[in-house]
Amino acid sequence: MIGKFEEWYNGRHEYAREWKNKTGGKVIGYFCTYVPEEILYAANILPVRILGGHTPQSLTEAYIFGMYCPFCRDCLAQGLEGKYEYLDGLMIAQSCLHIRQSFSSWINHIPTKFSYLLPMPNALQNNACLPYLREEYIKFKKAIEEWIRQDITEENLVQGIETMNRNRRLMKEIYNLRRSDSPPITGLESMYMVVSSQMVDKNDHSQVLEEFLTVESKGRLKNRDQGVRLMIIGSEDDDTNFIKMVETLGATIVCDDHCTGTRYFWDEVRVDSDPILSIAKRYIIRTPCPSKDMPEHLRFKRILEFAKDFRVEGALVVQQKFCDPHENDKVALIQMLRENGIKTLSLEFDVTVPIGPFRIRVEAFLETLTADESELF
Amino acid sequence: MATELKAKYPTAPLKCWAKVKELRQKYYQDYALAHEKGGIRWSGGAANLEPVPAGLGRDVYMLTGEPYGASIAYDRAFAAKCHAAAEQAGYPRDLCAYMRNYWGSKLLKTYAFGGPFPEPDFYWQFHLCCSHGKWYQEAARIEGKGRPVFITDVVVGPYFKRNERTGHFYADPNKNGIRYIADQVHEHIERLEKITGRTYQDELLFEATENYFNMTSLWAEICILNQAIPAPLDEKTIFSLYVLGALNKSSKQYVDFYRELRDEVQDRVSRGIAALSTERARIMSDIQPPWGFLEIFRYIEQFGCVSVGSMYSINLQFSLDIKEDGTLRPLPTLKERGIELKSRDQCLMLLADHLASNLWGQNMQEHTLKNYIMEKIYEQWHCNGIMIHYNRGCEGLSLNVAENRLYLIEKGIPVVTYEGNMGDEREFDLAETLKRIDTFMETLGLK
Numbered sequence: 001m002i003g004k005f006e007e008w009y010n011g012r013h014e015y016a017r018e019w020k021n022k023t024g025g026k027v028i029g030y031f032c033t034y035v036p037e038e039i040l041y042a043a044n045i046l047p048v049r050i051l052g053g054h055t056p057q058s059l060t061e062a063y064i065f066g067m068y069c070p071f072c073r074d075c076l077a078q079g080l081e082g083k084y085e086y087l088d089g090l091m092i093a094q095s096c097l098h099i100r101q102s103f104s105s106w107i108n109h110i111p112t113k114f115s116y117l118l119p120m121p122n123a124l125q126n127n128a129c130l131p132y133l134r135e136e137y138i139k140f141k142k143a144i145e146e147w148i149r150q151d152i153t154e155e156n157l158v159q160g161i162e163t164m165n166r167n168r169r170l171m172k173e174i175y176n177l178r179r180s181d182s183p184p185i186t187g188l189e190s191m192y193m194v195v196s197s198q199m200v201d202k203n204d205h206s207q208v209l210e211e212f213l214t215v216e217s218k219g220r221l222k223n224r225d226q227g228v229r230l231m232i233i234g235s236e237d238d239d240t241n242f243i244k245m246v247e248t249l250g251a252t253i254v255c256d257d258h259c260t261g262t263r264y265f266w267d268e269v270r271v272d273s274d275p276i277l278s279i280a281k282r283y284i285i286r287t288p289c290p291s292k293d294m295p296e297h298l299r300f301k302r303i304l305e306f307a308k309d310f311r312v313e314g315a316l317v318v319q320q321k322f323c324d325p326h327e328n329d330k331v332a333l334i335q336m337l338r339e340n341g342i343k344t345l346s347l348e349f350d351v352t353v354p355i356g357p358f359r360i361r362v363e364a365f366l367e368t369l370t371a372d373e374s375e376l377f
Numbered sequence: 378m379a380t381e382l383k384a385k386y387p388t389a390p391l392k393c394w395a396k397v398k399e400l401r402q403k404y405y406q407d408y409a410l411a412h413e414k415g416g417i418r419w420s421g422g423a424a425n426l427e428p429v430p431a432g433l434g435r436d437v438y439m440l441t442g443e444p445y446g447a448s449i450a451y452d453r454a455f456a457a458k459c460h461a462a463a464e465q466a467g468y469p470r471d472l473c474a475y476m477r478n479y480w481g482s483k484l485l486k487t488y489a490f491g492g493p494f495p496e497p498d499f500y501w502q503f504h505l506c507c508s509h510g511k512w513y514q515e516a517a518r519i520e521g522k523g524r525p526v527f528i529t530d531v532v533v534g535p536y537f538k539r540n541e542r543t544g545h546f547y548a549d550p551n552k553n554g555i556r557y558i559a560d561q562v563h564e565h566i567e568r569l570e571k572i573t574g575r576t577y578q579d580e581l582l583f584e585a586t587e588n589y590f591n592m593t594s595l596w597a598e599i600c601i602l603n604q605a606i607p608a609p610l611d612e613k614t615i616f617s618l619y620v621l622g623a624l625n626k627s628s629k630q631y632v633d634f635y636r637e638l639r640d641e642v643q644d645r646v647s648r649g650i651a652a653l654s655t656e657r658a659r660i661m662s663d664i665q666p667p668w669g670f671l672e673i674f675r676y677i678e679q680f681g682c683v684s685v686g687s688m689y690s691i692n693l694q695f696s697l698d699i700k701e702d703g704t705l706r707p708l709p710t711l712k713e714r715g716i717e718l719k720s721r722d723q724c725l726m727l728l729a730d731h732l733a734s735n736l737w738g739q740n741m742q743e744h745t746l747k748n749y750i751m752e753k754i755y756e757q758w759h760c761n762g763i764m765i766h767y768n769r770g771c772e773g774l775s776l777n778v779a780e781n782r783l784y785l786i787e788k789g790i791p792v793v794t795y796e797g798n799m800g801d802e803r804e805f806d807l808a809e810t811l812k813r814i815d816t817f818m819e820t821l822g823l824k
Contacts, residue, residue: 065778067471067769094532096507097741097776104744104777119554119742122504123530128560132533135553291507294514295500295526322471324772328511331467332518 001216002185004208005192009240012199016048017086019201026088026148031075031103033198033259034093034120034289036137038269038279041202042152042160043144049198050075050084050102051238054352057081063105069320070351071236072098079110089114089147094122096291096325114147116140122292124284133280141276157275167202168265170209175262177217178254179310184220187232187253188243195238195260226252228369231307231342233257233333234318235326235349242353246316246362250370255310257303263287266302291325299329300336307342314369316362317346343369382681386607386651393638397618400634404624405448405490411438412495417573420497420516422509423623424694424735426529426728428585429562430501431627432577433569440497442512444623446475449482449489450668450800458485460801466519473508474770474800483519499572500526501565505738506773525572527565531558535743536734537699545703546749550733558729559722566721583718585627586728590711592626593696593731595635597707600691602642604758607651608659609642612684613674614652616666622694657681658761658823661754663781664689664774665799666766670807677814680823685758688751689774692736705753737774744777748784755790762791762821764814770798793817 008015016027027046030037040047052074059080060073078084090112092103107115118140121129141152171194177184185193197205227250232243237258246253256262269282293299307315315337319326334344345365347358411418416436423441430437449456459481464470466484468477488494500517504510510528517524533554537546570577596619603610610618618638621631644650660677662684667673674684691697696708711718711727718724732738740747755763765782768775785792795813798804818824 061779062783063779065767065775067767067772067775094534097772098507100741101776105780108744108780117534117742119532119534119551121530121557122510122532123528123561126528126530126561126564128557128564129530132553132557132560139553290511294504294510294528295517297514322772324472324507325511327469327472328508328515330469332515334467 001208001211002189002193005189005196008196008200009192012048012196013083013086015200016046019046020086027086028089028091028114029084029087030090031092031099032095033264034095034283035091035118036093036140036279036283038157038160038164039137039141039144039152040160041163042156043148043150045144045148046201048087050078051195051236052351053078053083054239054241056351060105063109064101067322068101069098069235069322070349071320071323072102074351075099076102076105079106087112089116091116091118093118093120095120095289096323098323116143120283123294124288124292125294125296125298129284130277130280133284134277137276137280154275157279158271161269161271161275161279163202165268167197167206167209168268170206170213171197171265173213174209174217175255182222182224182226183252183254184217184222186221186247187230187256188240188247190253190256191238191240191243191260194264198260198264225250228252228366229254229311229313231255231257231310231312231315232261232318233303233315235320235323236260237318237349239349239353241355242349242358245355245359249359249363249366251362251366254312255306257287257299257306259289262306263289289325290329293329297329297332297336300333303333304336304340307337307340312342314343314345314365317344318349321348321350382655382657384654386649386654386656388651388654389645391614392641393634396634397621400631401620401624402490405440408438408440409488409490409492409495411436418495418497419499419501421501421513422503424732424738425501425503426562426732427625428582428589428627428728429566429725430569431585432566432579432582433573433575434578435581439501439625440495441624442479443475444620445482445489446478446800447665447668449478450474450802452489453669453802455489456669456800456802460803470801471769473512473772474798476508476512478800479512480516480519483516496520496522497524499524499569502527503529503531503732505531505741508772525568527568529558529561529565531732531738532742533557533733535746536739537743537746539745539749543701543703545701546699546746547701548699548734550730555726555729555733558733559725562725562729563722579721579724582721582724586718586724587711588629588632589626589728590696590731592622592632592635593694594707594710595632595639596622596695597691597697599635599639599642600686600695601705601707602639602646603685605646606659606759607649607653607656608683608685609645609650609652610685611652611674611678612662612686612690613671615686615690616671619690619694626694653678653681653683655681656683658821659683659685659759660762660764661685661751661758661760662687662689662764662766663751663778664766664768665771667797667802667805668799669802670797670805670810673807673810673814676811677818680818682818682821682823684764685760686754688737688747688754691754692750696731697736703753705750705757741773741776744780747777748781751781751785752788752790755785762793762817764817765792765794767794767796768799769796769804770800791817791820
C-alpha cells in the first residue's frame with residue numbers, strides 16, 4: 001500500500017479528473033503551502049498543489065525572466081502545456097516573488113474562472129500579523145462562498161480542520177518511525193507520501209496512511225541497511241530521482257526541512273472557539289519558509305531539533321537555483337549546522353538535476369561522514 | 378554611429394547641480410560621524426518609513442542600503458572587492474546586487490565614503506521583495522553583535538483596481554492591510570524606546586511626516602515638468618537628483634532643495650532650455666540602470682534621443698496619483714488634502730497607506746499595474762520608445778519584466794531589451810548593449 005503514494009504522485013492529473021467526476025466538486029490549483037487548505041476542505045473543494053514536471057521546456061521564456069527560479073518556470077510550463085486543464089480555480093498565498101510570477105503569468109495566459117491572491121503576511125514575528133491574517137481569511141472564505149454559491153459554516157470549518165489535522169497526525173506518526181535504527185520507510189517513500197498528500201483528497205490519503213501504520217509498517221525494511229542517516233533541507237523539492245540516487249549509495253534520508261516535507265504538515269491547528277483564528281495561528285506558528293523567517297531564524301531551531309531527534313549524521317542543503325529566500329539563509333544555516341557538529345553538502349537544483357556529477361559529490365560527502373581522516377588522505 | 382546633428386534648442390547647466398552633490402556627500406559623512414555627536418545611526422531600505430525613527434530625536438542619521446549599494450556599483454573597483462568578499466563568505470552571486478555590495482562593504486569593514494564601515498545602532502527595514510527583510514537579518518548576523526532588527530511587512534495585496542469600463546486603475550486599498558502595517562509600526566516604536574532609552578516624540582514624527590509628503594509631491598511635480606518638449610532634464614541627471622528621496626524623505630533640507638529644483642526646472646521649461654540641444658526623439662526606461670555604465674544614457678544622445686524618465690526614477694520614492702481619466706499627477710500634500718496631523722496613529726496610518734500605494738511596489742502585488750503605468754508614462758511624457766533592462770541584480774523590480782515587454786509590444790510601442798545587472802558589472806556587456814541600442818535607434822528612424 002505504500003506504493004499508492006507513488007501511484008498518486010505520478011497519476012495526479014488522472015486522480016483529480018476522477019475525483020471531479022465522482023464528487024461533482026471543484027478543484028483548485030494552489031501555489032505555496034501557506035494556502036489554508038482547511039477552508040477549502042470546509043467547502044468541499046479539492047486543493048491540488050501545482051508542481052513542476054521535471055522535464056526541460058521552452059515555453060516560459062517569453063513570460064518569465066531567466067533569473068527566476070526553475071521551479072516557478074516549470075510550474076507555469078505545466079499550465080501552458082494544458083496539464084491542469086481540469087482546474088476550476090487557481091490561488092496563491094503570498095510567499096516568494098518567484099512563485100508569485102508563475103501565478104501572475106498563469107492568470108495572464110491561461111483562462112482561469114476563479115483566481116485568488118491571499119496576501120499572507122511575511123513578518124510572522126510581529127504580533128500584528130494575527131488579527132490581520134484572521135481578517136484576510138474571513139475575506140477569503142467569503143470569496144469562496146461567492147464562488148461556490150454556498151455558505152461555509154463553523155461546523156464545516158471544524159470538519160475542514162479535522163480533515164487536515166488527521167492527515168498531519170498520521171504523517172507525523174509515520175515520520176516518528178524514522179527515528180528508529182531501521183526506519184520502515186525510506187526517504188523516497190516519505191517524499192512520495194507527503195507530496196501526494198498535496199494532490200489527493202486528504203480523506204483518501206489518510207485512509208492509506210492508517211492502513212500503512214496498522215498493517216504494513218511493523219518490521220518493514222528491517223533487513224535494509226540504513227547506512228548513513230541524512231537530513232535534507234531546502235527549497236521546494238520533489239526531485240525523486242535525486243533522493244532515489246542518494247539512497248542507493250549507503251544512506252537513508254530520515255528527516256527533512258522542505259515544504260514538500262515537514263514544513264507542510266508538522267504543525268496542527270489547535271481548535272478553540274474561533275476556527276478562523278485557530279487556522280491563522282497555525283499558519284503563523286508553523287515552521288516558516290525562509291521568506292517569512294525574520295528577524296530571528298526560528299526555522300533553524302526546528303531543524304536542529306530534528307537533526308538531534310532523528311540522529312542525523314549529515315545534512316544535504318539543497319536549493320532551487322535563483323531561490324532568493326533560501327539563498328539568503330544559506331550561509332547562516334550552514335554555519336549553524338557546522339557549529340552543532342553537523343556536516344553539510346550544498347547542492348543547487350534545476351528542473352532536472354545532473355545525477356552523475358551529483359552522485360560523485362554525494363559519495364564523497366558520505367565518505368567524509370563514514371571514514372576517519374587517515375583513510376581519506 | 379549617428380550623423381552630426383544640428384542644435385535645435387538652447388541648453389544650460391543645472392544651477393543646483395553642485396548643491397545636490399554636496400548634500401549627498403554630507404549625508405554619508407553625517408551618518409559616519411553621528412556617534413561622535415552622541416547621535417543615533419540606523420540602516421535599512423530606501424523607500425522606507427524613515428519619518429518613524431525621526432521621532433527619536435533630531436540627531437538620528439541613516440544609511441539606506443539601495444543607494445549605498447548603487448554608490449558602490451558606480452565605483453567598479455570597490456564593487457569588485459565587495460562581490461569577492463560576499464562570494465568568499467558563501468553568498469550566491471545571483472542575490473540582489475545592492476545587498477551583496479552592502480554585505481561586502483561590511484565584511485571588508487570598509488565604508489565606500491572613507492574609513493571603516495560605520496555600524497548602525499539598529500536596522501529599520503520594510504519587507505516587500507524576497508530580500509528586503511532578509512538583507513538586514515543577515516547584516517546583523519554578519520556583525521554578530523545582536524543589533525536589533527525591525528522589519529515592517531508591507532505585502533498587503535493590491536492597492537489599485539482596474540475599472541473594467543474605462544480601463545483605468547483607481548485606488549481601492551486593503552484597509553485591513555493598512556491597519557496591519559500601522560500596527561506593526563506601533564509595536565516597533567515601543568521597542569525603539571526600550572532599546573534607545575529615549576522617549577518617543579510625536580511632534581518630531583509629525584514634522585518628519587510633513588516633510589515626507591511635501592518631498593514626494595515635489596518630486597512628482599519635477600518629473601511631470603519633464604513632459605515638456607524639449608525635456609529640461611535627461612535621465613542620467615535625474616538619477617543624481619532623485620537620490621535624495623532615497624536617502625531621507627523626512628529631511629526639511631531636502632524638501633527645500635527640491636523646491637528650489639522644481640522652480641529651476643519650471644524656469645527651464647518656460648524658457649525652452651533643453652537637457653539635450655539636439656532632442657528629436659524621447660525614450661523612457663523601466664527599472665534601475667547598470668550603475669557602472671550610465672554612459673549608455675549619453676550614448677543615445679548622439680542620435681538626438683533623450684531618456685526622459687522611467688518607471689523607476691519617477692515612482693520609486695515618490696507620489697503619483699492616477700486621475701479618473703488615467704492621467705498621472707502628483708499626490709496632493711497633506712496640507713492640500715486638508716489633513717492636520719494630530720495623533721500618532723493617524724500619522725502612521727497615512728504613512729502606511731502611502732507605502733502600500735507606492736506604484737513601483739504595487740508591481741509586486743498587482744501584476745498588470747506596471748504595464749498600465751508604463752504605457753501612461755510613455756504617452757504623457759511623449760516618448761517614442763522604451764528601453765527595458767532585464768536586471769539580473771534585482772529580483773523584485775524584475776518581476777513581470779517579460780510580461781511588461783509583451784504587453785507594450787502588443788500595444789505597438791517600440792521596445793528594446795538589454796540584459797545586465799544594476800550592481801555587478803560582470804553581468805553587463807557594454808559592447809553588446811550599445812549594438813542593441815544602435816539597432817533600436819535605427820528602428821526609431823534615428824540614424
